[in-house]
Amino acid sequence: MITIAGAGLAGLASALELARRGASVRIFDPGDSPGSNSVARFAGGMLAPWCESECAGDEVLALGSVAADWWTQFTPVTRAGTLVLAPPRDRPELIRFARRTSGHAEVSATEIAKFEPALSTRFRHGLFFAQEAHLDPRRALRDLARAVQDLGVEICFGTKAPTDVDLDCTGIAAALPDLRAVRGEMAILHCPDISITRTLRLLHPRMPLYLVPRADGQFMIGATMIESASTRPPTVRSLTEMLSAAYTLHPGFAEASVIETGAGLRPAFPDNLPRIQREGGTIYLNGLYRHGFLLAPAMAARVATYLTGGTADEDIRERKTA
Amino acid sequence: MKLYNTEISVRLLLGTAQYPSPTSLTEAIQASECEVVTVSLRRETAQGSGAGFWKILRRTDCRILPNTAGCHSVSEAVTTAQMARDLFDTNWIKLEVIGHADTLQPDVFGLVEAARILCADGFEVFPYTTADLIVGERLLEAGCEVLMPWGAPIGSGQGLRDPDALRAMRAHFPDTPLIVDAGIGRPSDACQAMELGVDAVLLNTAVAKAGDPVGMARAMTQAIRAGRAGYLADPMEPRDMAVPSTPLLGMAELG
Numbered sequence: 001m002i003t004i005a006g007a008g009l010a011g012l013a014s015a016l017e018l019a020r021r022g023a024s025v026r027i028f029d030p031g032d033s034p035g036s037n038s039v040a041r042f043a044g045g046m047l048a049p050w051c052e053s054e055c056a057g058d059e060v061l062a063l064g065s066v067a068a069d070w071w072t073q074f075t076p077v078t079r080a081g082t083l084v085l086a087p088p089r090d091r092p093e094l095i096r097f098a099r100r101t102s103g104h105a106e107v108s109a110t111e112i113a114k115f116e117p118a119l120s121t122r123f124r125h126g127l128f129f130a131q132e133a134h135l136d137p138r139r140a141l142r143d144l145a146r147a148v149q150d151l152g153v154e155i156c157f158g159t160k161a162p163t164d165v166d167l168d169c170t171g172i173a174a175a176l177p178d179l180r181a182v183r184g185e186m187a188i189l190h191c192p193d194i195s196i197t198r199t200l201r202l203l204h205p206r207m208p209l210y211l212v213p214r215a216d217g218q219f220m221i222g223a224t225m226i227e228s229a230s231t232r233p234p235t236v237r238s239l240t241e242m243l244s245a246a247y248t249l250h251p252g253f254a255e256a257s258v259i260e261t262g263a264g265l266r267p268a269f270p271d272n273l274p275r276i277q278r279e280g281g282t283i284y285l286n287g288l289y290r291h292g293f294l295l296a297p298a299m300a301a302r303v304a305t306y307l308t309g310g311t312a313d314e315d316i317r318e319r320k321t322a
Numbered sequence: 323m324k325l326y327n328t329e330i331s332v333r334l335l336l337g338t339a340q341y342p343s344p345t346s347l348t349e350a351i352q353a354s355e356c357e358v359v360t361v362s363l364r365r366e367t368a369q370g371s372g373a374g375f376w377k378i379l380r381r382t383d384c385r386i387l388p389n390t391a392g393c394h395s396v397s398e399a400v401t402t403a404q405m406a407r408d409l410f411d412t413n414w415i416k417l418e419v420i421g422h423a424d425t426l427q428p429d430v431f432g433l434v435e436a437a438r439i440l441c442a443d444g445f446e447v448f449p450y451t452t453a454d455l456i457v458g459e460r461l462l463e464a465g466c467e468v469l470m471p472w473g474a475p476i477g478s479g480q481g482l483r484d485p486d487a488l489r490a491m492r493a494h495f496p497d498t499p500l501i502v503d504a505g506i507g508r509p510s511d512a513c514q515a516m517e518l519g520v521d522a523v524l525l526n527t528a529v530a531k532a533g534d535p536v537g538m539a540r541a542m543t544q545a546i547r548a549g550r551a552g553y554l555a556d557p558m559e560p561r562d563m564a565v566p567s568t569p570l571l572g573m574a575e576l577g
């Protein structure tokens with residue numbers, strides 16, 4: 001029996017990969033439902049390794065390339081690509097973004113209008129990342145939990161994990177040296193009048209924004225990146241900037257209802273890359289940072305291979321660096 | 323070079339925001355050899371909740387110059403400075419009082435007022451100011467012993483928009499340490515500032531947003547060293563006509 005602390009993204013994905021390798025698994029989580037206690041519920045749900053490689057480097061691209069296929073097994077994944085836009089004044093940001101990433105094509109005003117008619121005439125230049133996708137994080141967490149339970153894994157909600165679990169996936173709650181919190185603030189808008197079908201990123205030197213469409217006329221906008229472990233609700237400054245950026249994307253968002261705002265703490269190591277490491281008798285999978293949905297599948301497979309006795313070279317290396 | 327009573331050997335002060343990761347920030351600091359880093363303080367990080375990031379910064383052994391970035395009023399800047407003093411245990415403060423949200427121009431009137439309050443309270447103030455001589459005088463009267471004129475708007479990477487103003491500042495304040503703060507985009511901008519005779523350069527975005535922050539940090543320090551050495555070597559004056567560098571006298575008569 002392999003025991004896991006935390007039924008968030010890392011815990012559920014690891015449980016799934018372990019169960020598939022024939023292990024019997026039990027997860028403990030103090031929350032009352034899948035992801036209720038997890039920072040992943042505030043995520044954008046973007047599966048965007050090419051865009052993320054702008055500042056995250058090639059490792060995120062390599063690890064993240066399997067994510068869209070992996071998630072498709074359990075939950076709806078929208079494979080519509082990402083459209084990266086900038087107002088005319090911020091075109092240098094777009095040029096730089098194009099230089100720092102791969103997997104994109106330059107798109108003109110006509111093409112932008114074809115992809116997203118709602119944005120017609122609003123932007124003249126953009127980048128299209130055709131291979132990127134997105135999902136609904138809360139639905140994905142629920143669907144993944146169900147898939148895990150279908151494989152016979154027991155999820156003990158409302159239960160504190162024993163101290164000597166085999167695998168700790170408790171995110172920022174894990175007391176690991178060098179793990180720090182990077183606060184993110186987000187909002188969910190309801191705006192049935194605007195139809196946007198794919199993830200949009202608005203480049204701006206001071207308030208970059210992403211907008212991810214959800215079902216029923218809802219849009220998630222985010223997210224700030226603040227070196228802070230504060231869990232207080234989003235600040236007026238952050239919300240003002242994000243809402244102004246949404247308004248810049250489309251003035252119709254002025255009429256949107258703000259139906260939710262939230263703040264969560266991303267767990268991150270100093271290089272902002274995830275790690276599998278051993279502390280005493282417990283293996284930790286942590287530091288997914290802003291790439292939870294993107295990197296959880298690859299990291300879960302690695303940790304499961306390690307725990308079930310397989311020894312991929314990379315896993316051993318990671319253990320030694322712990 | 324002395325900033326207040328601290329001897330600095332590398333004439334680069336590095337900002338700590340916007341790096342791809344804390345690891346790349348610490349590597350950039352090492353590559354630049356800089357001894358002073360600036361850190362912006364938000365209210366929420368002031369209450370100890372930014373501990374993870376502070377811990378990483380402290381390990382770099384750099385002297386920390388907290389700043390009041392993003393403060394738009396005198397009282398906000400003063401409160402932020404006081405929180406920074408408690409948090410970082412330092413009297414140093416890089417004082418920014420922003421007057422305009424779009425250009426991030428300093429509000430020089432608020433700046434002088436805040437500098438007066440903070441200097442009287444025992445702070446050693448590094449004011450982010452324009453290249454205006456009279457504002458500079460007022461800041462010195464308020465108790466500042468360093469002036470930090472802008473090169474161009476913060477984060478714009480435009481280089482020195484008004485080199486003549488910086489030259490005039492150097493002439494007007496021959497004994498006050500001048501640090502060009504903001505607007506540097508490339509190593510040549512930093513080099514030009516040093517050739518004009520300023521004492522140091524403070525920059526952030528140019529390194530943090532470079533494709534290779536570590537390589538750019540190293541390049542900036544090299545450029546700053548070159549510019550300083552060039553200034554000290556007393557460069558020639560430009561002329562509007564060609565002057566042969568080979569003497570005409572004593573040319574060989576061929577044929």
